[in-house]
Amino acid sequence: MATPAFDSTVLTRRGVLAAAAGSLLLAGCGPQGQRPDAGGNSSAPGDQNLVVGASLELSGRGAALAVAQRRALEIAAETLNRSGIPVGNLMRSVRLEIRDNGSDLEVAARHAAEMTRAGAHALVGGVLGDTATALAAAAQRLKTPFLALGFSDRIVLPLSDRTFSFKLTPDATDMARRMVDLLESQRVRRVVLLAEDGPHGDSGVRALKDALDRSGVDLARTVRLPGGGQSFRAAAERAVAADPDGVVVWATAPDSGTAARELRRAGHRGALFFDAGAVVDDTLRGANAKAVEGAYAVHPACLGGSALTATSGALVARRDFDYRYTQKHGSSVGFAPYAADALQLLAAAARKATSLDRGRLRAFLQTQMTEGIAGGYAFTADRHGGMEADSLGVYQVSQGGWARYA
Structure with missing residues (x-):
């Protein structure tokens, strides 16, 4: 499936985002004047930091995603603190408070309350759908802005109950539409959906069914993966028994790789398709490697280059x-560094709000329209997530790596 070449002469929504990128991604290059030190301590009287509380799944089933997001947060904070964030007449620095929620939604919700009481101006985290949803509910009660790194439309819906939450990951509807285009281009006529337990899987089931209803691809069966660490074998066998041409695995790592192994063991020799939650190194490693070779994934285009012009501020920042x-950790974080964008969005909101007041931060977050490191964002009062649809690309696993397909 081919994608249109980027035409710099046409004014597109993506082009507008790219043009706005310099103000967000280069926010660390603030005006000269009072500057914080590199360690995050403001030189202004008192504690003048922008305090960001992060609840991440650094252990448990979300660790494959969360460890990279912690690193992204730390690098973004270092970049911002090189020159500081101009907020009103002061230069502020970022101070991160990072906690491990152990992939437990109740612990994540408790972190939100504890870090807000301790002075956090905003919250970031939740790489899993259920922990992110728990954090969103807590942030709403606390009236604290929350930028979610997890996959699930429920994180920001219904909007009347999520006015303080913003989601950086792609919407399920956009991923499903791109997935169906891919299925049609591969002449897949009969597909099974294997979706994880929980809110991310729920969003995928709804979105893919809707997208398939408008296509020539038949949804032969929907099978839900069991939660709680149970074996995927029975679910995989049910999926394969429907005799599909292809199987869509809608699950975050490490469940996506495990599901792929079980599908191959159950006899599936057809194509495999993943949503963006699968795209981490863990999916390609060890026992997963043979099972996922040749599989496709819909993922933000930051994984394999950019459609942005070479001179754009966004590409320079990316x-x-x-x-x-790479210098710090020895490998590239090609899969979307949402946490870095979350911190840059908060810094831009603080600069525009001329305040660290939580209510004002929320108000200015919902005016952000920019191209980030992971992709494009256009938050409004009526839309708090997620990434712009044209930020998505298609990748294929080739020789143990993610290669751009379309």
């Missing part, structure tokens, strides 16, 4: 971030 990540 390359700088990738270089810093």
Whole structure:
């Protein structure tokens, strides 16, 4: 499936985002004047930091995603603190408070309350759908802005109950539409959906069914993966028994890789398709490697280059971030560094709000329209997530790596 070439002469929504990118991604290059030190301590009287509380799944089933997001947060904070964030007449720095929620939604919700009481101006975290949803509910009660890194439309819906939450990951509807285009291009006529337990899987089931209803692809069966660490074998066998041409695995890592292994063991020799939650190194490693070779994934286009012009501020920032990540950790974080964008969005909101007041931060977050490191965002009062649809690309696993397909 081919994608249209980027035409810099046409004014598109994506082009507007790219043009606005410099004000967000280069926010660390603030005006000269009072500057914080690199360690995050403001030189202004008192505690003048922008305090960001992060509840991440650094252990448990979300660790494959959360460890990279913690690193992204730390690199973004270092970048911002090189020159500081101009907020009113002061230069502020970022101070991160990072906690491990152990992939437990109740612990995540408790973290939200504890960090807000301790002075956090905003919250970031929740790489899993259920922990992110729990954090969103807590943030609403606390009236604290929350930027979610997890996959589930319920994180920001219904909007009347989520006015303080913003989601950086792609919407299920956008991923499903791109997935169905891919299925049709591969001449898949009969597909099974294997969806994880929980809110991310729920969103995927709704979105993919709607998208398939408008296509020539038949949904032969929907099978839900069991939660609580149970074996996926029976679910995989049910999926394969429907005799599909292809199987869509709608699950975050490490469940996506495990599901792929069980599907191959159950006899599926057809194509595999993943949503963006699968795209981490863990999916390609060890026992997963043979099972996922040749599989496709819909994921933000930051994974394999950019459609942005070479001179854009967004591309410069994206390359700088990738270089810093590689220097520190020995490998690239090609899969979307949502946490870095979350911190930059907060910094931009604080600068525009001329305040660290939580209510004002929320108000200015919902005016952000920009191209981030992971992709494009356009938050409004009526839309708090997620990434712009045209930020998505298609990738294929080739020789143990993610290669751009379309």
